[in-house]
Amino acid sequence: MSKVENVYLVGVIPGPKEPSLTEPNNYIRPLINVFLFSWMRGHHFSRSASNETLARIVRSAIAIVVNDLPGACCLAQMASHxxxxxxxxxxxxxxxKLGDKNYxxxxxxxxxxxxxxxxxWRDATNENGRKDIFDNYGVRWSELW
Ligand SMILES: [Zn+2]
Known part of the structure; x- marks a missing residue:
């Protein structure tokens, strides 16, 4: 069961328009860097709310990202549904294939x-290369990768 104390609202991407195709990476890159640091090295806390003398190293990870489908495709840089x-x-x-029920x-x-x-896609040296990769696999580089 999720606990509200474990929910972490990082930010809200400002409008009025949704960000361009790869622009979400600019918003999530700093967050990914914080979590990467936390996962690799941990954050040291000299005490906690329940114990003022017990120091500890805490590691954090992004376990799940919750979005509607367009938001999920945008963040993961996957092709639109x-x-x-x-x-x-x-x-x-x-x-x-939308009607295919042969699950x-x-x-x-x-x-x-x-x-x-x-x-x-990230390492492609030109837009044609990126287009080919996206057309074939339906994915661009996302900082979440
Ligand atoms: Zn499917």
């Missing part, structure tokens, strides 16, 4: 392949 990459979980491709044939996206594709 309105594109031919109709799902962020499986390899189902093409809007004509057992759907193959899960491979997380390692998606991360590798996102890294290729």
């Amino acid at each position: 309105m594109s031919h990459h109709i799902c962020t979980i499986c390899l189902l491709y093409g809007k004509e 057992h044939s759907w193959q899960k996206l491979n997380n390692h392949m998606m991360r590798a594709s996102a890294m290729k």
Whole structure:
């Protein structure tokens, strides 16, 4: 069960328009850096609310990010559910597959392949290369990767 004391509202991306395609990375990069530091080295607390003499190292991680579907695609830099990459979980491709109920044939996206594709997108040297990667895999670089 989630506890409100474990919920951490980092910020709200200002409007009035939603950020451009890769702009969310600019907002989450500083946050990722804080969590990366915390996970790798930990944060030292000289005391806690329940014990004023017991120092401890605390490590933090992002366990889950909660968004609506457009927000999730935006943060993860995945193709929109309105594109031919109709799902962020499986390899189902093409809007004509929207009525496909043969669930057992759907193959899960491979997380390692998606991360590798996102890294290729990040490291591509030109926009045509990035477009090819996005068209084929439906992913761009996100700081969450
Ligand atoms: Zn799916």
